[in-house]
Every structure is written in structure tokens, then in C-alpha cells.
Amino acid sequence: MGVPALIVAAGSGQRLGAGGPKALVELSGRPLYAWSVDAFRRATRIDRIFVAVPPGQAGQFEEPGIITVEGGETRSHSVANGLAAITADGDPGMVVVHDAARPLVSPALIDAAVIGLDSDPELHALIAAAPMTDTVKRLGEDGIVVETLDRSELVSVQTPQVFRIPNLQAAIAAGDLSAATDDASLVEAVGGSVGVIESPSGNIKVTVPADLELAALLLERSR
Ligand code: CTP
Numbered sequence: 229m230g231v232p233a234l235i236v237a238a239g240s241g242q243r244l245g246a247g248g249p250k251a252l253v254e255l256s257g258r259p260l261y262a263w264s265v266d267a268f269r270r271a272t273r274i275d276r277i278f279v280a281v282p283p284g285q286a287g288q289f290e291e292p293g294i295i296t297v298e299g300g301e302t303r304s305h306s307v308a309n310g311l312a313a314i315t316a317d318g319d320p321g322m323v324v325v326h327d328a329a330r331p332l333v334s335p336a337l338i339d340a341a342v343i344g345l346d347s348d349p350e351l352h353a354l355i356a357a358a359p360m361t362d363t364v365k366r367l368g369e370d371g372i373v374v375e376t377l378d379r380s381e382l383v384s385v386q387t388p389q390v391f392r393i394p395n396l397q398a399a400i401a402a403g404d405l406s407a408a409t410d411d412a413s414l415v416e417a418v419g420g421s422v423g424v425i426e427s428p429s430g431n432i433k434v435t436v437p438a439d440l441e442l443a444a445l446l447l448e449r450s451r
């Protein structure tokens with residue numbers, strides 16, 4: 229049986245500054261979010277695709293076959309709304325959460341993440357992550373470096389993130405949704421075990437205009 233996907237696309241895209249929702253910004257001839265929808269369509273483990281959209285703008289999300297859900301005030305609220313829709317007629321077991329802002333996600337990564345969580349009963353979630361390439365330092369309140377962190381212990385967290393639905397529901401119910409930047413951190417906060425799966429370097433996030441240019445170049449190259 230397949231797993232439902234939730235693509236969160238309800239953000240306003242302040243840092244991109246395109247004057248409208250980031251998910252609808254054009255990337256290589258299509259709205260940004262459509263590239264993620266495509267990858268999830270091609271993933272063999274996915275059976276339904278929910279998309280959390282900016283309130284009142286569902287009509288602009290026209291990809292065939294998707295199920296739109298109204299997003300919320302923060303990313304985690306959008307995930308909570310999507311999860312409510314996904315579980316409205318029962319618990320499908322697992323869910324894959326993905327940011328529409330990562331248009332280069334591959335079907336292979338999506339499937340590998342689902343299979344990875346499905347085959348490890350110890351884990352409550354499995355998330356895509358990349359090794360750190362920058363050196364990372366921690367600053368004190370005065371803005372002065374306190375320490376240089378050991379990069380070999382750090383990863384840069386991305387999406388897709390796969391969850392067992394009861395764990396994600398419990399984490400959302402207990403968590404501070406306004407502060408969380410991903411859902412795995414909510415699962416960690418309630419003691420859940422979160423594993424990582426290494427994502428390819430191309431799984432970039434579109435945050436600022438330069439990212440959009442890079443995504444277009446990478447898409448062009450992969451054609
Ligand atoms: N997101 C969402 N609902 C929100 C906020 C964010 O569904 N209330 C989604 C975005 O659409 C995006 C993903 O979460 O796909 C990651 O968020 P981010 O990259 O921060 O996108 P925006 O919030 O749109 O951008 P910004 O923070 O620059 O305004």
C-alpha cells in the first residue's frame with residue numbers, strides 16, 4: 229500500500245521577494261511547487277499527494293490529481309492542517325512531508341526514505357540530510373564566537389521527512405508550532421527517535437533569488 233505525501237506550499241516567500249507565494253513563482257516554465265508534485269508522482273511508494281496552500285489561493289494550484297488543503301500561520305501549522313486532512317478517514321500509517329521550496333527532490337530519495345522508515349521499527353521518523361560543508365561556530369550573546377562545532381557530528385536538515393503518523397500527531401499536539409522550523413524537531417522534543425538519510429547535493433532549497441537561478445540551471449542540466 230502507498231503512503232500519502234504532504235507538500236507544504238503555503239508560505240509567502242518573503243525572502244524571495246517575488247510579490248506572491250513562492251510556490252507559484254515560475255521555475256523553468258512551471259510553478260515552483262509543480263516540480264515537487266512531479267517527483268512525488270514518479271515515486272513508486274506514494275499514493276496520494278496533498279498540498280498545503282496559502283489560504284484562499286487553492287484555485288491557483290492546478291496540478292491534476294493533487295488534493296489542496298489550507299495552510300496555516302507557520303510551516304508547522306500547515307503540516308498540522310495537512311495531517312488532519314490526511315487522517316480524516318483513517319490512519320494510513322506513514323506520511324512524507326516535503327517543502328515545495330525544494331523542487332529538485334528525486335523520486336529515488338522519496339522512495340528510499342519511505343522504505344528506510346518502513347524497515348526500521350526502532351525509528352519514529354527518517355529525514356533527508358546533507359553533510360555540512362561549511363565550518364559552523366556558535367556565538368555568545370555578545371556576538372563573539374564561543375566555539376567551533378565538530379562538523380563531523382553535524383548535518384544540514386532538508387526534506388523529504390517521513391513520519392509514523394501517530395508519532396507526528398503526538399508531537400504536533402505537544403509542540404510549540406510557532407517556533408519549529410521542521411517537524412522532526414517536534415518529534416525529537418517528545419523523545420522520538422529520528423534517523424537521517426543522506427540526500428544528494430542537488431536537493432537545494434529555494435529561499436532567495438539566487439537559489440531560483442541555481443535551481444533553473446540544475447533542472448536544465450538534468451534534462
Ligand atoms: N510553508 C507553509 N506554511 C507556512 C510557511 C511556510 O506551508 N505558513 C512552507 C513554504 O511554502 C515552503 C516551506 O514551508 O515550501 C519552507 O518554508 P520557507 O522556505 O521558509 O518558505 P516561505 O515561508 O514561503 O519563505 P519566507 O520564510 O522567505 O517567507
Ligand code: MG
Nearest residue numbers: 239240241303
Ligand atoms: Mg518561512
